[in-house]
Every structure is written in C-alpha cells, then in structure tokens.
Amino acid sequence: MYLYKIEIENFRLLENVVLLLEEGTTVIVGRNNSGKTSLTELFRRLMSENTPTFRLEDFSLYVVGQFWEAFLLKCQGREDQEIRAVLPVIEIRLTIRYEKEAVNLGPLGDFVIDLNSDCTDVLIVIRYQLREGGISSFFEDIPPASATSPEGDKLAFFRTLKERIPKGYLAIMLAVDPNDSTNQKPMELVKLRQLIQSGFINAQRGLDDITHRDRDVLGKVLETLFDTAKSEAATPKDRDIALKLESAVESLQKEIDDGFNDQLKGLLPAFSLFGYPGLNDPHLLTETTLDVQRLLNNHTRVHCAGVCGVNLPETYNGLGARNLIFILLKLLEFFKSFAIKDTAPGSHLIFIEEPEVHLHPQMQEVFISKLGDIARLFAKEFNEGKTWPVQFVVTTHSSHLANKAPFESMRYFLAAPKPTAGHLHATRIKDLRNGFTNSMEEDREFLHKYMTLTRCDLMFADKAVLIEGTTERLLLPQMIAKVDAEQPDGPQLSSKYLSVVEIGGAYAHRFFRLLDFLELQTLIITDLDAVEKDANDKLVACKVSKGSLTSNGCLKDWFDDPKITPNGLINKSDAEKILENRRLAYELPETVGAACGRSFEDAFILANGDLFGLNGASALDREDEAWEQAKGIKKSDFALRYAIDETTWTVPRYIAEGLRWLAQETCDLATPQVKTGGGPPEENVNSLREEQYA
Numbered sequence: 001m002y003l004y005k006i007e008i009e010n011f012r013l014l015e016n017v018v019l020l021l022e023e024g025t026t027v028i029v030g031r032n033n034s035g036k037t038s039l040t041e042l043f044r045r046l047m048s049e050n051t052p053t054f055r056l057e058d059f060s061l062y063v064v065g066q067f068w069e070a071f072l073l074k075c076q077g078r079e080d081q082e083i084r085a086v087l088p089v090i091e092i093r094l095t096i097r098y099e100k101e102a103v104n105l106g107p108l109g110d111f112v113i114d115l116n117s118d119c120t121d122v123l124i125v126i127r128y129q130l131r132e133g134g135i136s137s138f139f140e141d142i143p144p145a146s147a148t149s150p151e152g153d154k155l156a157f158f159r160t161l162k163e164r165i166p167k168g169y170l171a172i173m174l175a176v177d178p179n180d181s182t183n184q185k186p187m188e189l190v191k192l193r194q195l196i197q198s199g200f201i202n203a204q205r206g207l208d209d210i211t212h213r214d215r216d217v218l219g220k221v222l223e224t225l226f227d228t229a230k231s232e233a234a235t236p237k238d239r240d241i242a243l244k245l246e247s248a249v250e251s252l253q254k255e256i257d258d259g260f261n262d263q264l265k266g267l268l269p270a271f272s273l274f275g276y277p278g279l280n281d282p283h284l285l286t287e288t289t290l291d292v293q294r295l296l297n298n299h300t301r302v303h304c305a306g307v308c309g310v311n312l313p314e315t316y317n318g319l320g321a322r323n324l325i326f327i328l329l330k331l332l333e334f335f336k337s338f339a340i341k342d343t344a345p346g347s348h349l350i351f352i353e354e355p356e357v358h359l360h361p362q363m364q365e366v367f368i369s370k371l372g373d374i375a376r377l378f379a380k381e382f383n384e385g386k387t388w389p390v391q392f393v394v395t396t397h398s399s400h401l402a403n404k405a406p407f408e409s410m411r412y413f414l415a416a417p418k419p420t421a422g423h424l425h426a427t428r429i430k431d432l433r434n435g436f437t438n439s440m441e442e443d444r445e446f447l448h449k450y451m452t453l454t455r456c457d458l459m460f461a462d463k464a465v466l467i468e469g470t471t472e473r474l475l476l477p478q479m480i481a482k483v484d485a486e487q488p489d490g491p492q493l494s495s496k497y498l499s500v501v502e503i504g505g506a507y508a509h510r511f512f513r514l515l516d517f518l519e520l521q522t523l524i525i526t527d528l529d530a531v532e533k534d535a536n537d538k539l540v541a542c543k544v545s546k547g548s549l550t551s552n553g554c555l556k557d558w559f560d561d562p563k564i565t566p567n568g569l570i571n572k573s574d575a576e577k578i579l580e581n582r583r584l585a586y587e588l589p590e591t592v593g594a595a596c597g598r599s600f601e602d603a604f605i606l607a608n609g610d611l612f613g614l615n616g617a618s619a620l621d622r623e624d625e626a627w628e629q630a631k632g633i634k635k636s637d638f639a640l641r642y643a644i645d646e647t648t649w650t651v652p653r654y655i656a657e658g659l660r661w662l663a664q665e666t667c668d669l670a671t672p673q674v675k676t677g678g679g680p681p682e683e684n685v686n687s688l689r690e691e692q693y694a
Contacts (some may be wrong), residue, residue: 010090598627
C-alpha cells in the first residue's frame with residue numbers, strides 16, 4: 001500500500017489543493033512562500049501530536065471571514081445547524097491504495113469499509129471542526145453587532161477567537177467509503193499513526209559551526225539508534241551490539257569502583273581520630289553508575305579519523321559533510337524505528353526539507369538520485385531483505401536537485417491570487433506527471449535534458465527572460481537597471497528573482513508549454529532573422545529591408561504562420577505579442593520609418609547611432625552602416641565592452657518595451673474582482689498573512 005492522494009482544505013495557503021504522491025520519491029518545488037513548508041507542518045501536527053490543534057492563523061485567509069458571518073447568524077438567533085454550516089473547517093482527505101491480491105492488510109483493515117471487491121482505495125478524512133454542541137460557548141460573552149454598529153468590534157472579536165479556537169475546536173477522523181460518502185466510520189486518531197509512520201528532517205538542522213557552541217548533533221542521533229537497538233523488537237544482531245555496549249560499560253564501571261575507592265581512602269578523613277563517643281567510622285565508599293544512553297547523550301563526541309592519534313571533532317568537518325551524514329543517520333534511525341514495530345505500519349512517510357543545505361551541486365544531484373537505493377540498501381542489510389514501504393517527500397529550492405529528479409516526480413507549488421479574492425494568495429499544485437500529454441513526449445524529453453544540462457531555475461523564479469545568446473545575457477543586467485531608472489516610482493524588475501535562460505530562436509517555442517504550465521510571467525527576446533532567396537533559390541540572411549521571410553522558428557510558431565514576412569512582424573501590435581503570461585520581443589525601428597535591425601547587435605547600433613558614428617542621410621543608409629559594423633563584431637568582446645567599460649547607451653526599443661511589461665506584477669495584467677464580505681480587520685489580515693507564507 002502507499003499514500004496516493006492528499007487533499008487539503010482551508011489550511012494556510014493550502015486553501016483547496018490536491019497532491020498526488022509517487023510510490024517512491026516526490027519532489028516539491030516552487031518559489032518562496034508557495035506553501036511547501038505548510039504541507040510539512042500540517043503533517044507534523046497530524047502525525048506527531050496526540051491531539052492535533054490549530055490556531056486562528058492556520059485557517060486560510062479566504063475563510064477567516066466566515067467566523068464573523070457565523071457570529072452574525074448567531075446574533076440573529078439562527079439555528080445551530082445553519083451557523084455550523086458557515087463555520088470554517090480544516091479538512092484533510094487521504095487516499096491510500098493497496099494491492100487487490102493483498103492477503104493481510106494489517107492496520108489498514110480497520111479503514112476498509114466498502115463492499116466493492118474491485119475497489120482498492122481507502123479514504124480517510126480528518127476534520128478540525130467545532131465540537132458538537134459548542135456554538136453557544138464559542139460565541140459566549142461577545143458583544144453582539146447592533147443596528148448602529150452592524151460591523152461590531154471586529155478587532156476584539158478576532159482577538160477573542162484566537163483564545164477560543166484551540167479550546168472549542170476538535171480534530172476528528174473518519175473512514176469513508178470511496179464509493180458512498182454517506183457510509184462513514186468514526187476512528188481514533190491514534191490509528192492513523194499506527195497505519196502511517198512519519199519522519200521529519202527539518203530544513204534547520206542545528207549543524208552549528210565551531211565558532212558557535214558545540215552541538216554534537218550526530219552524537220545525539222547515535223543515542224537514538226542505541227535506544228532502538230536494545231528494544232525487544234530489534235533484530236538479534238542489533239540487540240547483541242547493544243548488550244555488548246552495556247557489558248563494556250559494566251566492566252569499566254567495576255574497574256572505576258575498585259581503583260577509585262583504593263585512592264579515595266587517602267583523601268577521606270579518619271573519623272576514629274576524633275575519639276568522640278558514638279562516632280563510628282562510616283567507611284565511606286563510592287559507587288559509580290554509568291549508563292550507555294547517558295554516555296552517548298552527554299559524554300560521547302563524534303570524531304573523524306586524523307593522523308598520529310589526533311582525531312578531528314564533529315564540528316571540524318565541513319557543514320556539507322555533516323549535513324549529509326546527519327541525513328543518512330536520520331534515515332537509518334527512521335528505518336530502525338519502523339523495523340522494530342510489533343505491527344508494521346502500512347506506509348512510512350518521510351519529509352525531507354531542503355536537503356541541499358550546505359551541499360555542493362554535484363552532491364545534491366547524487367543525493368536525490370540515490371534515495372531509492374538507500375531505502376533498498378537498508379532493507380537488504382538491516383531487515384533481511386524485507387521491503388521498506390517508504391515514501392519520501394522532498395521540498396527543495398535547488399535547481400540542481402530539481403532538474404536531476406524525473407519530471408514525473410515533481411509537483412510545482414504556485415501561490416497566486418484568485419480573481420474573486422483581490423490580492424489574497426492561495427496555493428495551486430501542478431503535477432508535472434499530468435502536465436504534459438503524450439503528444440508532447442518529445443518536448444518533455446528535450447526540456448528535461450536541457451534543464452539538467454543548464455541548471456535552469458525556471459521553477460523557482462518570480463519571472464523569466466528567454467534570450468538568444470551571450471550578448472543579450474551579458475548586457476541584460478545593465479538594460480534592466482536602465483529601464484528601472486526610467487521609472488523610479490514604478491515596479492522594479494531588479495528586485496525580482498529573475499531566471500535568464502539562454503535558448504536561441506530555434507528552441508524558444510519548445511518552452512511555451514512549460515512556461516504556460518508554470519504560469520510564469522516570461523519575456524521572450526528573440527531576433528527578427530530576416531532572410532531572402534539567393535541565386536540558387538536558398539534562403540540566406542539579409543537586411544530587414546530586403547527580407548521576404550524569417551528563419552526564426554519561435555516567431556513562426558508564435559504567429560502560426562510559416563511564411564510571415566519581416567514587414568508583417570514589424571507591423572504586429574503589442575496585443576498580438578502577448579499571450580497570457582508570455583510576451584514576445586523582437587527588433588523594431590526606434591521610430592516610425594527608421595531602419596530596423598535583424599539581430600541584437602545591429603539593433604543596438606541603430607539605437608545608439610551617435611555612439612557608433614552613424615551618419616547616413618536615409619533609413620536605408622543607416623541600415624547599411626549598422627549591418628556592416630555588426631558583421632565585424634565579436635559578440636563576447638562587444639558585450640563585455642558595453643556591459644563594463646562603456647555603459648552610457650540607450651536600450652533598444654523592443655527590449656525596453658518588453659522589460660517594462662515584465663516589470664508589472666502578474667496580478668496587474670488583469671483586473672481582479674475583489675471579494676466582499678466579513679473578514680478580519682486589516683491589522684489581523686497582515687499578521688495572518690505572515691503566518692501563512694511559511
């Protein structure tokens with residue numbers, strides 16, 4: 001069996017999401033504040049707390065206003081059933097899949113309540129809702145809204161709720177028939193932890209450097225491994241090791257007692273010398289108590305082998321090496337704790353947050369590719385080959401790690417505003433397994449290979465720019481700075497996390513589907529690439545004024561016209577160059593009737609005629625001059641010169657227009673409808689928003 005699907009409603013940014021998990025490793029990627037940590041935190045509470053509790057800040061901002069709406073219904077004397085229907089509920093739905101031929105379902109058997117022999121799904125629903133009969137006490141002593149003040153005192157209302165929600169709300173669990181939602185069976189939450197074991201490796205792992213106090217994190221993991229090894233359910237080999245450790249400590253303890261007491265006699269006072277009647281010599285002795293667990297916890301330090309007997313403390317190791325060792329030891333700890341269970345859980349769900357911390361790129365790639373091998377190795381070496389039914393959920397901000405993972409294993413978390421809710425954000429989860437149809441198999445393979453080779457970070461960026469080549473890449477930072485300076489009070493592109501992908505005009509269109517899938521606001525800067533037929537009827541590069549076609553595949557694909565002309569491209573409107581979150585930018589005349597460049601270099605020269613000494617009387621003359629100068633340009637030298645040495649120049653019109661469009665916020669590209677109704681006051685909204693962007 002394995003956890004197949006997670007559905008979440010009304011928890012922080014996870015207002016209404018569906019997450020499909022892989023049987024092995026699922027990699028969760030996305031920009032900052034997109035809800036990745038919220039997912040881990042939700043499961044930490046479900047799987048680690050006897051009675052999970054949530055706070056007002058944990059409810060999605062979209063539904064917080066429903067508390068006020070329910071309160072108004074209470075003030076109007078409505079029935080409890082009607083009020084309860086309005087009160088928000090945090091709900092988690094877990095779908096577990098098992099083999100139809102399974103003989104023994106173990107802990108899962110209690111959750112199977114359907115009568116359909118062909119059904120191999122189990123549905124578990126956890127709800128955090130108001131206790132039965134708790135409406136009166138939940139709203140007790142809160143001043144009602146009046147005719148003179150219909151909104152009442154919202155600030156006081158929500159302050160009161162902060163205290164009452166943990167007391168008034170309760171987490172319940174139900175087994176639900178996947179074929180009939182009315183067929184339900186109440187379950188104790190403890191059974192969920194018997195069914196699914198969990199493990200969490202946090203992003204902040206306390207691997208302090210030697211400049212801080214010595215934490216000896218690895219030594220503490222060894223202590224936990226020892227506890228597991230001496231349990232009754234441990235393997236004979238592990239128990240034997242634990243017993244030998246205890247035996248060694250007992251032997252050491254006896255030697256300390258004998259030798260220590262012999263020497264102690266010389267230090268203790270001879271009470272007989274006092275000669276006081278009734279004062280007998282108490283013959284003081286010491287008894288040393290040593291405990292393996294305490295030794296590991298308080299007195300054992302992990303060192304690395306050195307030379308000449310000089311070993312290096314744990315903290316002298318690089319943070320990357322310590323991080324990797326820590327993760328591997330934690331995984332072993334989780335495996336051992338799973339293996340000693342009297343009744344094995346059906347699944348083991350392990351969350352690993354940001355494994356890339358302190359790891360160099362190559363090690364990140366090796367780690368994600370070897371997770372499955374680690375699970376199989378542990379099962380072979382420490383569990384007599386018995387399968388470890390583990391599912392890894394890895395959250396990451398690393399393009400190296402994400403690009404090494406298979407496309408099918410990745411889930412993209414996107415926090416975006418809803419059109420019906422103003423600028424409030426909620427997470428949407430996009431599944432790359434289902435994001436590309438079979439007809440796009442060729443593009444999917446190309447994209448995965450390209451992103452792996454170039455360490456492309458499109459999945460973590462706020463915005464993106466696709467460019468032709470080296471010249472644009474080197475000059476782009478200067479061009480962005482110049483465009484930002486032109487609008488100091490407007491949106492600043494330089495403050496965004498911008499992914500720049502050097503792709504060329506021949507391949508840019510193969511990114512369109514991925515860009516649309518990611519809903520990533522992207523500017524595609526490409527060349528007009530005018531061509532004409534030569535004497536042999538072959539298409540060759542030419543000046544724009546002489547061109548009859550374009551050789552640029554991106555332009556032909558965008559406008560769905562393989563025979564589009566350079567003149568036709570120049571006359572396209574801005575609206576025709578924009579498609580949802582994508583905008584196209586290619587060479588244009590700087591002014592009406594002026595010459596137009598074919599590539600970036602001659603367009604740059606035409607935009608800075610004085611700098612390059614253009615003095616042609618007509619547009620055609622200036623086009624000829626720019627064309628000839630561009631022929632002799634060495635691209636890298638050209639780019640470095642104007643990026644570093646000579647920075648007083650003008651950004652070509654077509655790029656400036658594109659960058660100004662890209663600087664706009666995505667939500668400003670359309671007019672959102674603002675949701676009305678009762679919500680918390682703005683002071684509370686801000687504090688809630690900070691919580692939910694974790």
